[in-house]
Amino acid sequence: MSDELTCPACRKVNDWDSDQPCVRCEADLNTLRTIQVAAVREQSRAREALRHQDWRAAAEHAARSWNLVQSPESARLGFLAALADSSAGEPSLWLARTGGN
Numbered sequence: 001m002s003d004e005l006t007c008p009a010c011r012k013v014n015d016w017d018s019d020q021p022c023v024r025c026e027a028d029l030n031t032l033r034t035i036q037v038a039a040v041r042e043q044s045r046a047r048e049a050l051r052h053q054d055w056r057a058a059a060e061h062a063a064r065s066w067n068l069v070q071s072p073e074s075a076r077l078g079f080l081a082a083l084a085d086s087s088a089g090e091p092s093l094w095l096a097r098t099g100g101n
């Protein structure tokens with residue numbers, strides 16, 4: 001996942017691993033950072049589930065990550081899970097979410 005966080009107020013790109021407000025408009029970004037950390041954690045759980053060939057769990061964690069932050073990495077993880085087991089999701093839906101990457 002990107003190590004950048006775009007301020008929703010002014011669109012300035014900030015570091016996500018800082019605890020500082022937006023460098024341009026001073027908006028509080030900590031809630032967004034918390035969401036991003038949770039999304040990365042769900043991606044890690046999805047990868048772990050893929051390693052254990054638990055496609056359903058992988059798809060669930062990928063979906064949770066996607067629902068937190070719609071990132072191409074979450075979509076790739078969901079795609080892999082759905083590709084391995086079509087009952088874990090629709091591969092073409094996840095593929096479209098990757099943005100073609």
Ligand SMILES: [Zn+2]
Nearest residue numbers: 007010022025
């Ligand atoms: Zn800002």
